[in-house]
Amino acid sequence: MSSAEKIAKQARVAGNVLKTISDENRSKILYRIRDALANAKDEIESANKEDLEQARAGGLADSLVKRLDLFKGDKFDVMLQGISDVADLEDPVGKVKMAREIDNGLMLYQVTAPVGVILVIFESRPEVIANITALCIKSGNAGILKGGKESVNTFKAMAKVVNQTIEQYKDETGVPVGAVQLIETRQDVSDLLGQDEYIDLVVPRGSNSLVRQIKDSTKIPVLGHADGICSIYVDRDADLEKAKRIVLDAKTNYPAGCNAMEGLLLNPDFSQWDDVLHHLITEGGVTIHATTDVKEAFLKKLQDSGKLNDDIKAKIVDAKDGDFDKEFLSLDCAVKFIPNTVDAINHINEHSSKHTDAIITESKEDAEKFLKGIDSSGVYWNASTRFADGFRYGFGTEVGISTSKIHARGPVGLDGLVTYQYQIRGDGQVASDYLGAGGNKAFVHKDIDVTNIKL
Numbered sequence: 324m325s326s327a328e329k330i331a332k333q334a335r336v337a338g339n340v341l342k343t344i345s346d347e348n349r350s351k352i353l354y355r356i357r358d359a360l361a362n363a364k365d366e367i368e369s370a371n372k373e374d375l376e377q378a379r380a381g382g383l384a385d386s387l388v389k390r391l392d393l394f395k396g397d398k399f400d401v402m403l404q405g406i407s408d409v410a411d412l413e414d415p416v417g418k419v420k421m422a423r424e425i426d427n428g429l430m431l432y433q434v435t436a437p438v439g440v441i442l443v444i445f446e447s448r449p450e451v452i453a454n455i456t457a458l459c460i461k462s463g464n465a466g467i468l469k470g471g472k473e474s475v476n477t478f479k480a481m482a483k484v485v486n487q488t489i490e491q492y493k494d495e496t497g498v499p500v501g502a503v504q505l506i507e508t509r510q511d512v513s514d515l516l517g518q519d520e521y522i523d524l525v526v527p528r529g530s531n532s533l534v535r536q537i538k539d540s541t542k543i544p545v546l547g548h549a550d551g552i553c554s555i556y557v558d559r560d561a562d563l564e565k566a567k568r569i570v571l572d573a574k575t576n577y578p579a580g581c582n583a584m585e586g587l588l589l590n591p592d593f594s595q596w597d598d599v600l601h602h603l604i605t606e607g608g609v610t611i612h613a614t615t616d617v618k619e620a621f622l623k624k625l626q627d628s629g630k631l632n633d634d635i636k637a638k639i640v641d642a643k644d645g646d647f648d649k650e651f652l653s654l655d656c657a658v659k660f661i662p663n664t665v666d667a668i669n670h671i672n673e674h675s676s677k678h679t680d681a682i683i684t685e686s687k688e689d690a691e692k693f694l695k696g697i698d699s700s701g702v703y704w705n706a707s708t709r710f711a712d713g714f715r716y717g718f719g720t721e722v723g724i725s726t727s728k729i730h731a732r733g734p735v736g737l738d739g740l741v742t743y744q745y746q747i748r749g750d751g752q753v754a755s756d757y758l759g760a761g762g763n764k765a766f767v768h769k770d771i772d773v774t775n776i777k778l
Contacts, residue, residue: 444469444527489502559684
């Protein structure tokens with residue numbers, strides 16, 4: 324038996340046990356893991372610093388370095404809170420979604436159930452270890468996690484804590500060793516992608532090339548997104564202060580995030596569109612990649628208002644082919660004039676990655692048209708694209724963002740990690756007594772309110 328098959332098979336066995344464990348015990352081990360990670364903060368921070376030093380020395384892109392830094396701001400504390408939030412969520416397993424009386428004493432139920440075994444491959448962000456561990460255990464799924472080489476020291480330090488905690492409390496909680504496995508080498512990933520007999524879902528979190536590579540290398544269903552090309556359309560009926568705040572936040576709050584604004588579409592009939600760009604440059608330090616008409620009009624408005632100077636001029640560059648199909652992941656933004664909401668919808672649907680897009684307008688008619696017309700997993704009205712996040716949605720955390728239209732879409736939390744099964748509960752009935760299978764008995768097929776049903 325190969326190493327990959329052994330890992331996958333152990334995960335399958337662990338998953339079969341995990342899904343039978345009570346929600347109380349699944350949550351209990353998450354609290355234990357949270358506390359253990361908090362207690363190991365110094366060791367984890369030391370490992371993270373080593374990764375950051377190696378990343379900078381190796382010339383890793385600034386956007387990836389930012390993702391790698393686990394102790395920037397309150398990221399570590401938010402990670403720990405995310406584990407608690409997941410533990411505190413309602414049990415996603417065993418929910419009755421549909422109940423139907425087929426006949427007297429013969430009941431059909433549609434009940435949520437874990438997907439099974441999930442392989443998660445991610446780059447840079449070491450907090451994903453805690454996020455996915457929490458989501459997998461809470462949803463009754465076994466998880467196999469592979470981090471990027473740039474976070475290997477942080478990965479090892481956190482993996483050690485997770486594994487030791489599960490081992491220490493396995494008798495108390497019933498959560499088996501193997502419920503979460505952490506692997507280190509690319510060869511392991513390559514081999515695991517062939518284990519479709521045991522692995523049910525692959526979630527790649529990282530660059531476009533990573534996602535494409537995974538999709539091309541496995542028969543296992545893949546859930547994820549390749550790029551985060553998010554656009555904001557500022558309509559002619561936009562409120563200036565809302566537009567300035569939203570656009571600035573969407574671009575500068577975390578430029579390396581997949582939910583950061585990469586394209587800004589301006590209706591030229593909005594008389595103060597130049598103020599939005601000026602604010603983005605002066606307050607956010609953003610470089611504007613403008614189409615020719617935007618650049619010429621903006622420079623003229625700046626000149627006429629006395630706001631043009633060399634610093635601002637340096638932040639206005641010509642848009643190149645492909646800029647509206649590009650994930651900058653930096654303080655850069657492609658800017659274009661769009662004359663109306665319909666054209667904005669058409670532009671976004673052509674160029675976006677189906678992640679998250681927004682309209683800024685006081686017109687309910689245009690907003691509703693935009694919300695219905697955009698073919699993305701997230702569509703917002705008068706709000707920053709940065710809200711596209713499992714934590715902000717109240718999911719506790721997320722396994723990733725999905726731009727797929729099947730099974731799960733948008734930030735994928737607990738609900739995206741369960742599927743369903745049909746259960747029939749009877750009292751000795753056989754099909755041959757009924758119409759269609761040789762008998763004369765008719766079915767009742769009476770739908771039952773599931774509100775208070777607990778199996």
